[in-house]
Every structure is written in C-alpha cells, then in structure tokens.
Amino acid sequence: MITTVQQHILQQQQEISEASGRFSWLLSGITLATKMVEAKIRTAGLSDVLGAFGQTNVQGEQQQKLDVFANQALLHCLGLRDSVAALVSEEDEEPVTFNRSVDTGKYIIVFDPLDGSSNIDVNVNVGTIFSVLRRLPSDTTDLQASILQPGYTQVAAGYVVYGPSTVLVYTTGHGVHGFTLDPTIGAFVLTNENMKMPEHGNYYSVNEANAASWPDKYREYVGKLRSGALGRQYSSRYIGSLVADFHRTLLKGGVFLYPPTKDQPGGKLRLLYEANPLAFIAEQAGGMASNGNGRILDIKPEGIHQRTPFMVGSKREMEALLDGRATDGRAK
Ligand code: P6P
Numbered sequence: 531m532i533t534t535v536q537q538h539i540l541q542q543q544q545e546i547s548e549a550s551g552r553f554s555w556l557l558s559g560i561t562l563a564t565k566m567v568e569a570k571i572r573t574a575g576l577s578d579v580l581g582a583f584g585q586t587n588v589q590g591e592q593q594q595k596l597d598v599f600a601n602q603a604l605l606h607c608l609g610l611r612d613s614v615a616a617l618v619s620e621e622d623e624e625p626v627t628f629n630r631s632v633d634t635g636k637y638i639i640v641f642d643p644l645d646g647s648s649n650i651d652v653n654v655n656v657g658t659i660f661s662v663l664r665r666l667p668s669d670t671t672d673l674q675a676s677i678l679q680p681g682y683t684q685v686a687a688g689y690v691v692y693g694p695s696t697v698l699v700y701t702t703g704h705g706v707h708g709f710t711l712d713p714t715i716g717a718f719v720l721t722n723e724n725m726k727m728p729e730h731g732n733y734y735s736v737n738e739a740n741a742a743s744w745p746d747k748y749r750e751y752v753g754k755l756r757s758g759a760l761g762r763q764y765s766s767r768y769i770g771s772l773v774a775d776f777h778r779t780l781l782k783g784g785v786f787l788y789p790p791t792k793d794q795p796g797g798k799l800r801l802l803y804e805a806n807p808l809a810f811i812a813e814q815a816g817g818m819a820s821n822g823n824g825r826i827l828d829i830k831p832e833g834i835h836q837r838t839p840f841m842v843g844s845k846r847e848m849e850a851l852l853d854g855r856a857t858d859g860r861a862k
Pocket residue numbers: 645646647648737770771772773798
C-alpha cells in the first residue's frame with residue numbers, strides 16, 4: 531500500500547488548515563517541476579545541459595544550464611497555479627508577481643531552484659529548496675510585506691535532494707515527512723514519516739578552509755568537536771551542497787555550520803530560500819537553527835536575497851555552540 535505526497539497532504543487535511551485541495555494543488559506544481567529537473571539531471575552528461583549557461587545571476591554567480599532549466603521549470607509549473615500570488619527565486623533579481631486578487635492569490639513561494647551549483651558538473655548531489663508563505667490580506671500591492679515575513683510564519687517548507695535516489699522532505703508544521711521518487715510510477719512515495727533529528731550526532735560539517743577568518747567562538751567550538759571536549763569523537767563530512775549536508779544532518783544528527791567569514795561577514799547562505807525552510811524542517815524534527823546570535827526563524831528579513839550565518843543541527847551540538855558548553859554538555 532503506497533502513500534504519495536499528494537495523498538499525504540490530503541490525509542493530513544483534517545489537521546492542517548492549509549491542506550485544502552488548493553494547497554495540495556500548489557504542492558503538486560513543485561513536485562512536477564522537481565520531477566522534470568530530476569529527469570534532466572539523470573541524463574545530464576548525455577544531453578547538452580552541463581556547463582555554464584554563459585550568464586551570471588543576481589548573486590553574481592555563473593549560471594549553470596541546469597540552474598536555468600530548474601528555475602524555468604518551477605516558474606512555469608507554479609505560475610499555472612492560480613493560488614500563487616508571487617514567486618521568489620534565487621536566480622531572479624525581482625519577484626515574479628501575478629495579478630491575482632487577495633482571495634485567489636493566497637500564497638508566496640520562495641525557492642532555490644538548484645542549490646549546490648558548484649557540484650553539478652562533477653555528479654555530486656544537488657537540491658531544490660522551497661518555502662511557502664501566506665499572502666498578508668492587507669498586501670494588495672507589490673507583496674514585499676508578504677515576502678519579507680520572518681521564517682516562523684512559513685506555511686510549509688521542503689527540499690528535494692537529487693542523489694542516488696531522489697528524496698523529497700517537507701513539513702507543514704505537523705512533523706517532517708520523507709518521500710522517495712519511484713521512477714517506475716513517477717510518484718514521490720512515503721518512505722519516512724515523522725522524521726526526527728537525533729538528539730546528539732557524530733558528524734560536524736563545515737568548510738574548514740575558512741577557519742582562519744571565522745570569529746573566534748567558531749574556531750574554539752570546532753576545536754572542541756575535534757578534541758572530544760563535547761564528550762564524543764566526531765567525524766567531519768562536508769559535501770559542499772547545502773541540501774545534501776543538511777539531509778545527512780537531519781538523518782544522522784550532528785551539526786552543519788556556515789559561520790561569518792572575512793569575505794562574507796553576513797554569512798554566505800540565503801535567509802529566505804535556504805536558511806528559513808531548512809530551519810523550519812530542523813525545528814519540526816527536534817533540532818535547532820541559529821545565525822549564531824538568535825533563532826533563524828525569528829529574523830525579520832530586510833531583502834529577498836539577504837544572506838545569514840547559518841548553524842543547524844542536533845539539540846546537544848547546537849546548545850554547546852550557543853551557550854558555549856565546553857565539556858561534556860555541562861554549562862561553562
Ligand atoms: P563553500 C553551493 O554553492 C552553496 O550555495 C551551498 O549549497 C553550500 O552549502 C555552500 O554554497 C558551499 O559554500 O564556500 O563551502 O564552497
């Protein structure tokens with residue numbers, strides 16, 4: 531007996547005000563687009579979709595052909611959903627808005643169409659990250675107020691990691707649920723209901739090449755992870771694709787860090803379509819997500835492409851970072 535992601539949303543609809551048919555119709559736009567991306571990625575080397583597109587995006591990053599394809603797929607599939615008031619993409623400077631009334635265009639979708647670009651051409655996991663916000667009833671103009679809501683207002687969040695299998699993980703605030711794409715039927719099938727992040731993990735995940743330019747507290751913290759000062763021996767894992775590093779942290783526990791650096795004092799990762807959705811999932815799974823000073827989900831965004839320092843992981847590792855626990859979990 532299989533449960534697809536569409537069925538799962540509908541089955542939950544008694545509990546979730548957002549799981550009306552309109553919301554599951556919205557989600558099907560995302561899953562359709564990610565299936566299109568998956569099909570392209572699976573045969574990337576065989577068709578002319580690898581390599582650079584020849585333009586740079588709003589982040590000043592060299593766009594990869596698959597970046598552009600994924601962005602177009604999401605804009606197309608979601609633009610057809612009349613409940614979408616605006617789409618915000620990492621790849622586009624400005625939001626794409628649809629002239630829909632407050633009663634019809636009820637949602638804002640924010641997404642990173644293909645995260646992990648630096649890994650695309652070397653056949654390493656990449657991912658799609660999405661976040662769903664409710665349009666503010668008062669917001670009948672440029673929708674900025676609806677787009678720049680803090681992360682705790684998210685209606686839903688999720689990601690798809692394109693790896694040995696293609697896995698969708700999402701939450702609507704009622705637990706975290708994982709689905710695996712069954713290519714024989716073209717559907718995301720429930721494989722991991724009510725996912726919980728282990729309270730304590732054995733991995734830490736950070737780009738240690740930046741260590742010299744981190745603020746001291748991060749160097750000291752990673753030093754304690756290495757030395758066993760937190761009461762256990764850790765192993766280092768860093769894939770360089772946020773979605774893959776996060777997915778491992780969700781399943782195995784531990785901590786992922788992208789601290790401030792000299793080049794990126796405000797952090798490298800983006801608040802709206804990377805940190806917020808993953809923070810929502812992490813908290814729903816029993817983990818924590820912080821910018822080093824406070825909860826990611828409490829940050830009031832100032833701009834749609836705003837960056838943030840991003841630390842996320844198991845409660846024990848995150849508390850050790852945030853309250854400076856130096857030994858086996860006792861407060862300093
Ligand atoms: P660095 C990929 O380009 C990305 O945006 C995230 O997926 C990843 O976590 C991060 O950048 C890696 O950055 O500086 O360690 O290469």
